[in-house]
Amino acid sequence: MKSITRIATAITAVAAIGALAGCTSGGSGGDAEADGPLTVWIMGDSGTNFEQLVAPWSEETGTEVEVVAVPWDGVDERLTTAVASGSGPDVLQIGLSKLRTFADAGALLALDDHIADRPALAAENFPDAIGGEASAIGGEIVSIPWVGDTRVLFTRTDVLAENGIDAPPTTWDEVRADAKALAARGDGQFGYYIPQWDSPLPVVMTWSNGGDIIDADGNVDFDTPEFEAAVDTYTGLYADGSVPTNADFDQAQGFISGVAPMLISGPYLAKSIAESAPELEGNWAVSPVPAGSDSATSLFAGSNLGVWHNSDQVDQSLVLIEYLSEPETQLEWFEVSGELPTNVDALADETLLADPLVQVYADQLAESRILPLVPNWDGGVGADLLTALNSIVLNGEDRDAAIQALITKTEGISVN
Structure with a gap:
């Protein structure tokens, strides 16, 4: 198995199998956090599994998470409706092929200042993604790596x-x-x-x-x-x-x-x-x-996580994203979904690397590219x-x- 350093160097993008769905009352995006559940858009038929994934975090923090699954073919319509109404989710999963679309629509909060004091979301935790073309649009970080994928x-x-x-x-x-x-x-x-x-x-x-x-x-x-x-x-x-x-x-x-x-x-x-x-x-x-x-x-593909541009629960949204970025959480999601982790410690996990299929994925990740944005x-x-x-x-x-x-x-x- 190649070292995790090679894998980390090779993965130049982290992105999305999904794009998520649901609604919340958009707020100012200021420091004051609103009461009520965090709404998360999740792509395809992964809603139930995602609810199980975040249940321990919800119990520990006391924050209810409302998961809304959007069909693959309904993402564009949901985005258009949410942008027009000014009301979107708090956290959303974004397929890499949709990152530019969501950013150009003004749907994503620029995260540079918000993650500066959050070590768990620092660039070194991920394979060359934060600040790169797969996480940023127009020089601004608008998403965080979540799950990886290669063909x-x-x-x-x-x-x-x-x-x-x-x-x-x-x-x-x-x-x-x-x-x-x-x-x-x-x-x-x-x-x-x-x-x-x-x-x-x-x-x-x-x-x-x-x-x-x-x-x-x-x-x-x-x-x-x-x-x-x-x-x-x-x-x-x-x-x-x-x-x-x-x-x-x-x-x-x-x-x-x-x-x-x-x-x-x-x-x-x-x-x-x-x-x-x-x-x-x-x-x-x-x-x-x-x-x-x-x-x-x-092809390198996968999913990123973003925060809706006018969410009134920005801090708690980022706390959830930190949880989803933890190695243990990402390894659990791999077991449930078959989608590869993006956290470098998760990618280095001995149990994960013992799977001969993962060896092939890791080798292929070293020779993968993202679609042009x-x-x-x-x-x-x-x-x-x-x-x-x-x-x-x-x-x-x-x-x-x-x-x-x-x-x-x-x-x-x-x-x-």
């Missing part, structure tokens, strides 16, 4: 072996060849799964070829040979018949059944597989993402990227025309 390759090693493939592929060329062989097993069988909603995947493919989708001036740029090579790989997997085309394909069940025995996902999928299909133990594995012509670079990635550049690629592979649109439309539509968008 790795999942393979059903038994299915591969049955079809003459003795090891997981290590390059995208090998993925394509192996996927084609696996898809030849018969009707309804595939070799690889591409989520039609996964906008980071073609970016990861671009990185693996040594390129980027942001130019030297900070502008979005899809007019590069490295992105063209990524498009070759992406569209080629569909052209080979190796990828299911139905939008409602269930990646976990497809993997468990062996219908789609290779895919890229995060550590949370490992927990789901282990719990849903314990009989598969020893018949599946995780390995680093495939390399292109340059590297095996993956352009405005509204999910509803803007990321959506445009998916529209272009899906129009080619699902609707048969002319490739050159679709990519040129993407280049034209995203021209002038910047991370600056």
Whole structure:
């Protein structure tokens, strides 16, 4: 296992699987703390687990915590409504792809002054995140690292072996060849799964070829040979018949059944597989993402925690965030959710590092990057990227025309 120093150096972002939900009466954000519960927005279906996580803190401090879970596809609407009404939560979980969106909307409190005297939230407790581009926008710290995530390759090693493939592929060329062989097993069988909603995947493919989708001036740029090579790989997997085309394909069940025995996902999928299909133990594995012509670079994602810009319970909100940043709390959340800690002491925990899956995650974290923090990635550049690629592979649109439309539509968008 690599030392925690390497891991800490490598993780340049901490961010969000989630974005949280709920309401509270916004206050002045001054020193006086209001009575009443702290409201926390939490993403997806993790609300019940989060309530259990914070129950000991609530009992110890006497502070009630009201957890409101927001569906993944309801985050933008909830943000818009809360900003318009002036009434949001106290604490919110923010997916990294949403950090710029929340900050640009004025929803997040600048934390620089508030955390200056809180050692538990100091930068040295986290892997190069506080004060970095994954925690700050416009030079102001607007979030605190909470859980980490990186993408790795999942393979059903038994299915591969049955079809003459003795090891997981290590390059995208090998993925394509192996996927084609696996898809030849018969009707309804595939070799690889591409989520039609996964906008980071073609970016990861671009990185693996040594390129980027942001130019030297900070502008979005899809007019590069490295992105063209990524498009070759992406569209080629569909052209080979190796990828299911139905939008409602269930990646976990497809993997468990062996219908789609290779895919890229995060550590949370490992927990789901282990719990849903314990009989598969020893018949599946995780390995680093495939390399292109340059590297095996993956996506770094996760969740940060922020404070709503006009919360009237700022101090107590930060006390809660301190609790969530403690190594013991983060290790407990990993057990519950499968999401990696961000506290460096938690990442160095011997029990955590004894898990062979964590070894792979740690190695991959050393070769991971965050998505560019352009405005509204999910509803803007990321959506445009998916529209272009899906129009080619699902609707048969002319490739050159679709990519040129993407280049034209995203021209002038910047991370600056």
